[in-house]
Amino acid sequence: MTTQSNPPTRQDFDQYMVPVFAPASFILVKGDGAKLWAQDGKDYIDFAGGIAVNALGHAHPVAVKALIEQGQKLWHIGNGYTNEPVLKLAKQLVDHTFADKVFFANSGAEANEAALKLARKIGLAKGKSNIVAFDNSFHGRTLFTVAAGGQPKYSKDFAPLPGGIIHVPFNDLAAAKAVIDEQTCAVIVEPIQGEGGVLPADAEFLQGLRQLCDDTGALLIFDEVQTGVGRTGALYAYMNTGVVPDILTTAKALGGGFPIGAMLTTDEFASQFAVGDHGTTYGGNPLASAVAGAVFEFINTPEVLSGVKTRSQRIIDRLHAINQTYPIFETVRGQGLLLGAVLKPAYAGKAKDIVTLASEEGVLVLVAGLNVVRFAPSLIISDDEIDEGLNRLARAIARFVANQPNANQAN
Numbered sequence: 001m002t003t004q005s006n007p008p009t010r011q012d013f014d015q016y017m018v019p020v021f022a023p024a025s026f027i028l029v030k031g032d033g034a035k036l037w038a039q040d041g042k043d044y045i046d047f048a049g050g051i052a053v054n055a056l057g058h059a060h061p062v063a064v065k066a067l068i069e070q071g072q073k074l075w076h077i078g079n080g081y082t083n084e085p086v087l088k089l090a091k092q093l094v095d096h097t098f099a100d101k102v103f104f105a106n107s108g109a110e111a112n113e114a115a116l117k118l119a120r121k122i123g124l125a126k127g128k129s130n131i132v133a134f135d136n137s138f139h140g141r142t143l144f145t146v147a148a149g150g151q152p153k154y155s156k157d158f159a160p161l162p163g164g165i166i167h168v169p170f171n172d173l174a175a176a177k178a179v180i181d182e183q184t185c186a187v188i189v190e191p192i193q194g195e196g197g198v199l200p201a202d203a204e205f206l207q208g209l210r211q212l213c214d215d216t217g218a219l220l221i222f223d224e225v226q227t228g229v230g231r232t233g234a235l236y237a238y239m240n241t242g243v244v245p246d247i248l249t250t251a252k253a254l255g256g257g258f259p260i261g262a263m264l265t266t267d268e269f270a271s272q273f274a275v276g277d278h279g280t281t282y283g284g285n286p287l288a289s290a291v292a293g294a295v296f297e298f299i300n301t302p303e304v305l306s307g308v309k310t311r312s313q314r315i316i317d318r319l320h321a322i323n324q325t326y327p328i329f330e331t332v333r334g335q336g337l338l339l340g341a342v343l344k345p346a347y348a349g350k351a352k353d354i355v356t357l358a359s360e361e362g363v364l365v366l367v368a369g370l371n372v373v374r375f376a377p378s379l380i381i382s383d384d385e386i387d388e389g390l391n392r393l394a395r396a397i398a399r400f401v402a403n404q405p406n407a408n409q410a411n
């Protein structure tokens with residue numbers, strides 16, 4: 001039993017929580033910028049960013065101010081009434097993207113759920129219902145989004161799944177061309193597969209998908225839940241590709257840590273949803289929208305966006321330097337501050353071991369699949385925090401290499 005004098009422990013997780021996660025052995029209690037502290041006072045440099053969420057780091061004054069000011073005014077009223085923060089946020093998103101209309105939700109999965117439902121409704125009116133998605137993609141954990149995702153491990157236990165979803169290999173335009181036809185209502189794609197291994201889509205692949213959608217009347221959905229809101233150094237990754245989607249989904253960094261998601265689309269497609277077709281209790285509530293509005297305004301400046309690229313290069317250069325000493329990575333890929341260091345085949349399956357050693361050394365990193373160490377830090381992480389975090393990572397990698405049974409031959 002937890003009492004006030006005894007703070008919760010990691011054992012409480014196993015006792016009280018449904019075991020769908022396996023969190024680290026320590027409990028974080030405080031954050032400031034890209035630094036975090038655990039219950040025992042140990043500090044960590046945060047390259048995980050709450051899985052690409054904490055775009056302004058922890059406890060950023062701009063986000064805190066928006067939260068407190070709105071918290072003292074109006075938290076929630078339900079969608080029978082609109083509110084000022086959501087209207088401001090919708091206008092911000094429309095003013096700075098291809099979109100004319102926004103639907104707000106609470107998460108990335110819900111934003112994608114809205115996108116897929118809209119595409120189905122539009123398609124069905126023309127007798128087309130197939131959705132084309134890609135192997136290894138990730139779109140969330142609702143039944144529709146695990147079915148759209150290209151990782152069977154997330155959907156295999158939940159049959160029957162929503163049907164009419166066809167998966168083909170990512171970055172394989174010929175394979176996509178073979179299945180996108182008059183029956184296709186939508187193609188859903190991540191501009192960079194995040195969970196699937198920080199794997200960027202080729203520009204020609206995305207351009208080809210755009211053309212195939214135009215030729216067949218299918219909608220092109222970009223899932224920018226992980227790549228959006230400055231993560232790649234552009235406001236949205238599509239802006240780097242020369243391809244404009246019909247629907248875009250965004251979440252994660254949008255609220256800087258406060259849960260919010262959104263589906264963006266054009267007037268033409270938005271008008272196919274009528275009152276009552278879709279909905280949510282919390283989506284676009286004043287509290288979430290006020291925080292997201294402040295975070296969005298802060299990030300959407302040339303300084304912050306170009307800063308993402310500078311920071312990215314600093315991390316990449318330093319990772320290459322570490323790799324000179326301990327050559328465990330085959331490549332570093334990704335864009336902006338969504339980077340993946342891909343392990344050489346000799347270390348296949350061991351990304352998680354590096355994450356654990358890194359946290360022991362005081363730096364938080366993520367995996368993306370079994371073989372990729374992923375970095376998704378604050379977009380405004382300082383140079384000192386980057387350097388300190390990578391020093392700690394280098395120590396973790398030194399220990400990792402020393403632990404390998406055949407360390408000398410593995411390169």
Ligand code: PLP
Binds near residue numbers: 107109110141195252
């Ligand atoms: N889409 C992509 C590309 C993601 O990376 C994620 C989460 O990792 C999601 C959708 C699901 O977002 P959420 O966990 O907020 O539902």
